[in-house]
Amino acid sequence: MALNIDQTKFLEEAMRKVKEQAFYMKHAMDNEDLKGTLTHASDMLRELRTGLLTPKSYYELYMKVLDELRYVEDYFTGLQKQGKPVVELYEKVQSCGNVLPRLYLLITVAGVYIKSLEAPARDILKDLVEMSKGVQHPMRGLFLRNYLSQVSRDKLPDVGTPYEGEEGGSVQDAYEFILQNFSEANRLWCRMQQQPTNAHNKEKKRREKERQELRILVGTNLVRLSQLQGVEAATYKEHILPRLLEQVVQCKDTLAQSYLMECIVQVFGDEFHIATLDLFLAACTQLKEKVNVRAILEGVMDRLATFAEANPAAIPPHLRTFDMFNTCVSKLLVERPGYSVVEVLRLQASLLNYALHSFPGNLEYLNLCLGNCATALADKRAAHQEQAVIVAPLPFALDSEGVEVVERLLTLPLACLALKVLELPHFASLLEFLPWASRRQVGVTLLQAVYNSRAKLSNLESVEKLLEMVVPVIKEEPPSVLGSEEAQALRRQQNGERGVEDAEEEDETGASRSRGGGCTGSTENGKARRLEEEQLLLGRLVHVMASPDTDMHFRFLAVARRHFSEAPKDRFQYTFPPLVLATLQLVRRVRRREVAAEGADGNQEGDTQGGRAASEGASEQVAVEDGNGVLGLKKRDVPGMQFGCRKLFQAVHEMLTSLAPHFANLALKLFLEAAQAADRCEADAFKLISYEFVTQAFLLYEDEVTDSKTQIRALTAMIGTLLQARHFDESDYDALSTKVTQYAAKLLKKPDQCRMVALASHLFFVGRADEPGHYHDPKRVIECLQRSVKTADMCMASSQHMHLFVEVLNHYLYFYECGCPTVTEKYLSALVAFINDKRNEAALVGGGPAEGSSRAAEIEAYYKNTLDYIRLKKTQTDNKELADRFSAIQV
Numbered sequence: 056m057a058l059n060i061d062q063t064k065f066l067e068e069a070m071r072k073v074k075e076q077a078f079y080m081k082h083a084m085d086n087e088d089l090k091g092t093l094t095h096a097s098d099m100l101r102e103l104r105t106g107l108l109t110p111k112s113y114y115e116l117y118m119k120v121l122d123e124l125r126y127v128e129d130y131f132t133g134l135q136k137q138g139k140p141v142v143e144l145y146e147k148v149q150s151c152g153n154v155l156p157r158l159y160l161l162i163t164v165a166g167v168y169i170k171s172l173e174a175p176a177r178d179i180l181k182d183l184v185e186m187s188k189g190v191q192h193p194m195r196g197l198f199l200r201n202y203l204s205q206v207s208r209d210k211l212p213d214v215g216t217p218y219e220g221e222e223g224g225s226v227q228d229a230y231e232f233i234l235q236n237f238s239e240a241n242r243l244w245c246r247m248q249q250q251p252t253n254a255h256n257k258e259k260k261r262r263e264k265e266r267q268e269l270r271i272l273v274g275t276n277l278v279r280l281s282q283l284q285g286v287e288a289a290t291y292k293e294h295i296l297p298r299l300l301e302q303v304v305q306c307k308d309t310l311a312q313s314y315l316m317e318c319i320v321q322v323f324g325d326e327f328h329i330a331t332l333d334l335f336l337a338a339c340t341q342l343k344e345k346v347n348v349r350a351i352l353e354g355v356m357d358r359l360a361t362f363a364e365a366n367p368a369a370i371p372p373h374l375r376t377f378d379m380f381n382t383c384v385s386k387l388l389v390e391r392p393g394y395s396v397v398e399v400l401r402l403q404a405s406l407l408n409y410a411l412h413s414f415p416g417n418l419e420y421l422n423l424c425l426g427n428c429a430t431a432l433a434d435k436r437a438a439h440q441e442q443a444v445i446v447a448p449l450p451f452a453l454d455s456e457g458v459e460v461v462e463r464l465l466t467l468p469l470a471c472l473a474l475k476v477l478e479l480p481h482f483a484s485l486l487e488f489l490p491w492a493s494r495r496q497v498g499v500t501l502l503q504a505v506y507n508s509r510a511k512l513s514n515l516e517s518v519e520k521l522l523e524m525v526v527p528v529i530k531e532e533p534p535s536v537l538g539s540e541e542a543q544a545l546r547r548q549q550n551g552e553r554g555v556e557d558a559e560e561e562d563e564t565g566a567s568r569s570r571g572g573g574c575t576g577s578t579e580n581g582k583a584r585r586l587e588e589e590q591l592l593l594g595r596l597v598h599v600m601a602s603p604d605t606d607m608h609f610r611f612l613a614v615a616r617r618h619f620s621e622a623p624k625d626r627f628q629y630t631f632p633p634l635v636l637a638t639l640q641l642v643r644r645v646r647r648r649e650v651a652a653e654g655a656d657g658n659q660e661g662d663t664q665g666g667r668a669a670s671e672g673a674s675e676q677v678a679v680e681d682g683n684g685v686l687g688l689k690k691r692d693v694p695g696m697q698f699g700c701r702k703l704f705q706a707v708h709e710m711l712t713s714l715a716p717h718f719a720n721l722a723l724k725l726f727l728e729a730a731q732a733a734d735r736c737e738a739d740a741f742k743l744i745s746y747e748f749v750t751q752a753f754l755l756y757e758d759e760v761t762d763s764k765t766q767i768r769a770l771t772a773m774i775g776t777l778l779q780a781r782h783f784d785e786s787d788y789d790a791l792s793t794k795v796t797q798y799a800a801k802l803l804k805k806p807d808q809c810r811m812v813a814l815a816s817h818l819f820f821v822g823r824a825d826e827p828g829h830y831h832d833p834k835r836v837i838e839c840l841q842r843s844v845k846t847a848d849m850c851m852a853s854s855q856h857m858h859l860f861v862e863v864l865n866h867y868l869y870f871y872e873c874g875c876p877t878v879t880e881k882y883l884s885a886l887v888a889f890i891n892d893k894r895n896e897a898a899l900v901g902g903g904p905a906e907g908s909s910r911a912a913e914i915e916a917y918y919k920n921t922l923d924y925i926r927l928k929k930t931q932t933d934n935k936e937l938a939d940r941f942s943a944i945q946v
Contacts, residue, residue: 065107069116073099077123084130093148093160096127100156103195110194110268117198121205124163131167141168154189158199161186162206169210169218176212177224180232183207188239193247194269200240201272204279207232214285226285227294233283234298237276241315244273245308266310273311274318281322288330291323296331300338309345316342320354325362328355329370336383344391349398353405356380360412370413377410377420399431400460407464411471418478421468425481428464432488458493461485465497473508476501477520486524491532495589498525502592511601518600518611522618525596528589529630530622590629593619597637605645606697609706612638616710628718631710635725638710639732642703646736648696700736704729704744711751719759723769726752727776734780745780746787749773753794763803770799770811777818781828788830792818796839805850809859813843813866820875833877836870840878844886857897857911860890861918868925872937880943887946890918922946 076099083091103120105113135141144164151157165183169176187203190196210216211232212224219225247266248259277299280286286295296319303315316339320328328335335355339348363370370376384402388394394402403424410420432453439451453461465486468476476482486494501524512518522529600611612634619630707729715722730748733741752773760769773795780788795818799811816839822829840863847859864886870878928941 061107062109062112065105066112066116069102069105069108070119073102073116073119073123076102077126080123081126084126089134089147092127092130093151096124096160097151097153097156099123100159101153103159103198104153104155106192110265113194113198114268120159121202124159127160128163128166131164132170135167135171141171141173144168155195155199158187158190159202162199162203166206166210169207172217172223175222175224176210176218177222177228180207180211180224180228184232184235184239187236191243193243194265196243197240197269197272200236200243201275204233204236204275208279208282211279211283213283226283226290229283230280230286230290230295233276233280234295237273237280237299238302240273240276241302241306241311244269245306245311248308248310263310270310270314274314274322277315277318277322281324288327291327292331292334296327296334300334304338304341307343309343312342312346313351316346316351317354320351320358325358325369328359329362329374329376332359332374332376332379336379339383340386340390344393348387349402349405352380352383352402356405356409360409363413377406377414377417380406380409381423396431396435397454397456397460400428400457400464403428403431404460404464404467408467411468415471418472418475421472422479422481425464425479425485428461429481429485429488432461432485436488452490453488458489461489462493462497465489466500469500469504470507473504474510474512474517474521477517483520483524491527495527498528499589499592501525502528502596505599506592506595510599512599512611513602515607515610515614518614521596522614525593526618528593529618529626586626587629590626594630594633597633600637605641605648608641608644609638609698609703612641613706616706620713624717627714628721631714632721632725635707635710635729638703638707639729642700642732642736645696645698645700645703649699652696700741701744704733704741708747708751715751715755715759719755720765720769723752723755723760724772726755727772730776731779734782737782739782742782742784742787746783746791749776749791752776753791753798756798763807766798766802767807767811770795770802771814773798774814774818778821781822785830789832792835796835800842805846806859809843809846809850810862812839812846813863816840816843816866816870820870820873823873831875833875836875837877837882840867840870840882857890857893858914858917860886860893861914861921864890864918864921868921871940872928880940880945884943884945887922887944894918 076095080092080095080099083089083095100120102116103113105116108116131141131144134144141164145161145168148160148164149157151160162183165179168174169179183203187196187200190199210218211229212218212220213226213229217223244266247269248262280295299315299319303312303319306312319335332355336352339351342348342351359370359376384406387402388399407421407424410417410424414420436451465482468479468482472479486497489497501521505521512521597612597615600608600615602608602611616634619627619634622630707725711722711725711729714725726748730745730752733745733748752769756766756769756773760766777788777791777795783791792815796812796815799815800808802808802811816836819830819832819835819839821831824831843863843866844860847856847863850856850859864883867878867883867886871880871883925941925944925946929938929944931938931941
């Protein structure tokens, strides 16, 4: 605080004197008093000789003085235009007593002198840069040379400027001037750290901070150098960069080397870097050990990678830039064995990122980087294990920084390569060094990349590799062999500073509970959502698997099933349904092959399709009696095909049997899907398979489904499945239909009974009489409809009373129109009259509760539309017979 107060006081005093002398100086200018102008300007500039100000305060004073020097420059320009020789001014200002004011005035006059073209720019610039050596105080000298750089920036003998020529100089003189000014500025800057101090550590830190604030004064020279239009890549390589690198290497200063190498990377063009990459990388290996060479290399690689993406042909093929970078990195690791494993990983990550962008199709480069990382980690683990023999520490584990870098290494290539990462042998080996939670995150990223790429898994080895890589997404982390205290210590070592949230992902109990009830609930919900997203992503993986060979495709699904079965049971709901549906889709392809094979050898067998079906049905019946189950039957051999439809249905049955105890509703729906798939095979041999699937769905309904709404959905699905089936034996179909009707009649709520029994009536009148596989039982139809009417009449207290009658009426109309003999106009007329009576009764009572008015309007509209439909049918002209039948209905 005291230092800040002193700085404010010193700065205010210096500013006051500058303003005072500037006032007198301008007054002298107005009076055309050259001597007075120079005297007051010199007194003003004398304030820059102070040693009491910090760089920040000195900069404010410096900028104020520069503002006043612009008036001096304008004054000198005016004198030159009036005919006064500038050389006289140039000589006159050198008579000032103090060195620092004299040099500032000299540089100001020199700017006017060069613009006047009365003397070669080359000679004046050379004179200035030499005379500036007279100020050797580090901070004052840096600001003086910065002023020299500013004044001369538009007066250099560059290509296309009026100062270029045989006398004025060439671009060589321009870059020689800048290089010399840079060299002197760099020496002054480095010297600041070497000044003697009393309190070494504290003063050293202060000097380091001051140097950080002043570094731009040195870097400005490199910016000026990069702005020269006449400097080409060859000139830069032969004359400029070697001298810059020589200055950088020889200064032996960590801060200077880091900053200047970064400046070189940033200010010069990409073409220059490509042409001089070997020189630059050679210099990187000569820098001090404390210099962050990785950051410097990253800067170069990022620039060249971006340039290569925008200009693919810009880097010549013979210039093996990756090999040059790799050689540099390898040399650094050999010469600097003190590098931590994290720093080694970061170097390789930078190299891998460069290879990805510059050589996107070269897997060799990517695998080399990953292999180097795996080797470094393996060496670190081996050294750790050797130490474990002596002191028995915890098993080897990466800290949080190492985990973060390895994650980056593994996720970087995913967006570009997707499934091609399976061709990188070291990808999986490097993945093993991550903790379980990090491996899971990499696995999720890998799955997302695979889907985004729209690539297909087309060989078994790739399927195995991919599923092995995403094992942490599939199942939970196996229990640790360590004791609880040791496991917690290892987890803390892995988590490092990653924060509470990441730690909670790996420890789902203690840490999250310690945050309070509300936070715990929120955290658990977040975990559940994350788990669901991950498992859904995993389930989609089965749709990425594809092969023209059905046997190979089934092997893909079998491998996925084996891995998914190792997961906790609560995850089956996400992964098993896609597997089941993918297998059922495969059934269609397999069945087409079987049908083609049966057609091809039909003549040789000398048997009809019915005979084959009967034969296969007989073998299936024996299998049931043997206790092997319908799905374990021996299949007919198809040439060139190992897995037939029965094998696929057996796999589906096993998966659904595993799913059923934990997710009965889901398993029920999938059993019905499988039943439809078996029925679509359109062969008698699959009747019992379809029947078995439906039976399993019915058993689940009886044992597990208790909620009313769920029961309705399940019954609707059962009825829909049976209506789609066309190949059941009549006795089997009758048994299943009767069972569904019984389920409907036993529902808890009467309105549900009414609706579902009416819906079940459709099971007894399926298809037209001339269609194969039709099933008609008119007696059962009318029984179901009459039961629905009776049940609806029991719902007097229900708001759905009238609506149920109208619904049943529509079912009657459907069967009447289809020609069901038991549904006659007598029933329809009676039901219409009954509904009319109920409407009249309701009107006399008063229409019911007010809140039901909208519902009543809907029912009324529904009933009116039904009657309109009957009237429409009565007037139908294209079907006279149907119109006559509907005319018998009394509306």
